[in-house]
Amino acid sequence: MKKEWPLWEVFIRGQHGLNHRHVGSLHAPDAEMAIKNARDVYTRRNEGVSIWVVESKHITASSPSERGPLFEPSNDKVYRHPTFFDIPDEVGHM
Amino acid sequence: MEAAADQVDRTAYATWLMRMGDNTLILGHRLSEWCGHSPVLEEDIAMANTALDLIGQTQLWLGLAGEVEGAGRTADNLAYLRDASKFRNVLMVERPNGDFGQTLMRQFLFDAWHHAMLTELLTSTEERVREIAAKALKEVSYHLERSADLVIRLGDGSEESHARMQAALDDQWAYTGELSTPDEIDTATAAAGIAPDLAKVGTVWRQTVEEVLRAATLSVPDSTFAHQGGKSGRHTEHLGYILADMQFLQRAYPGAVW
Numbered sequence: 001m002k003k004e005w006p007l008w009e010v011f012i013r014g015q016h017g018l019n020h021r022h023v024g025s026l027h028a029p030d031a032e033m034a035i036k037n038a039r040d041v042y043t044r045r046n047e048g049v050s051i052w053v054v055e056s057k058h059i060t061a062s063s064p065s066e067r068g069p070l071f072e073p074s075n076d077k078v079y080r081h082p083t084f085f086d087i088p089d090e091v092g093h094m
Numbered sequence: 095m096e097a098a099a100d101q102v103d104r105t106a107y108a109t110w111l112m113r114m115g116d117n118t119l120i121l122g123h124r125l126s127e128w129c130g131h132s133p134v135l136e137e138d139i140a141m142a143n144t145a146l147d148l149i150g151q152t153q154l155w156l157g158l159a160g161e162v163e164g165a166g167r168t169a170d171n172l173a174y175l176r177d178a179s180k181f182r183n184v185l186m187v188e189r190p191n192g193d194f195g196q197t198l199m200r201q202f203l204f205d206a207w208h209h210a211m212l213t214e215l216l217t218s219t220e221e222r223v224r225e226i227a228a229k230a231l232k233e234v235s236y237h238l239e240r241s242a243d244l245v246i247r248l249g250d251g252s253e254e255s256h257a258r259m260q261a262a263l264d265d266q267w268a269y270t271g272e273l274s275t276p277d278e279i280d281t282a283t284a285a286a287g288i289a290p291d292l293a294k295v296g297t298v299w300r301q302t303v304e305e306v307l308r309a310a311t312l313s314v315p316d317s318t319f320a321h322q323g324g325k326s327g328r329h330t331e332h333l334g335y336i337l338a339d340m341q342f343l344q345r346a347y348p349g350a351v352w
Binding site for chain 1: 134135136139140143236239240243247
């Protein structure tokens with residue numbers, strides 16, 4: 001039997017309307033405890049309205065060595081970035 | 095003050111408030127001793143959070159106790175300048191932490207009582223008491239959820255964790271009775287509607303405890319013997335050591351502030 005608890009990634013929604021954001025990781029024996037631990041480790045200063053946890057092993061990451069082929073082709077296509085618009089202040093967070 | 099407070103002896107009311115505040119103060123201090131020493135980081139922070147919640151509640155209870163007493167003492171005066179025989183906490187909360195399982199079992203047994211008590215206090219005749227209870231109950235609901243969950247997991251866990259939790263329960267059991275055994279202070283405050291009937295709180299406590307212990311595959315000890323004394327100021331030697339630690343600064347440098 002493994003002694004170490006599995007690692008979990010924690011995502012917290014700061015306020016209604018925003019996305020869940022990755023805030024860090026922690027150890028816990030199962031999902032229910034991971035939520036409780038996340039509450040204690042990451043939300044003690046009123047940071048969140050919702051918590052997601054996922055076992056780290058279920059996350060598939062892109063490989064750093066493929067960074068060139070994956071990301072560089074989009075760098076020279078400035079028209080993909082909507083940077084030519086002025087966003088009115090009333091719109092707020094985008 | 096409202097009418098209810100006038101129907102009861104001021105000293106009884108203030109003493110009852112000190113019992114509430116001293117329970118949370120001493121247990122909060124005990125839990126804070128785990129800070130940096132818990133088995134895993136996550137539990138360390140969770141326990142420190144609980145300790146902070148309890149100490150926050152202490153400020154409210156002892157603050158009100160000082161006002162009701164009317165002798166000009168603040169929550170800080172009461173916490174840092176009283177001697178052991180003036181403390182009114184139950185013996186359970188001043189006992190040494192033991193191992194992590196013992197700490198958790200004590201926490202669960204206390205949380206179950208604390209939750210039942212605060213729930214009853216939501217209908218106290220005293221508005222200030224209702225307000226403190228409502229604020230504290232939110233925190234204590236989480237304390238109870240967490241400690242009950244851990245007691246179930248460890249009781250119904252490995253052979254070793256089960257044995258440790260059963261030993262912890264057997265060890266704490268004789269200290270649980272004091273929580274729900276009324277004396278003349280409890281009777282007087284209950285008669286004025288400030289505090290609930292402690293026997294009723296004890297019944298709710300018993301239901302919660304039996305339900306969780308059953309799920310944890312732990313057996314409720316048979317004995318009804320209960321150590322008494324903390325509520326009237328007769329403490330174990332352990333309280334003196336806590337106070338020596340907690341009160342040192344104010345004793346050595348009277349009036350020191352941040």
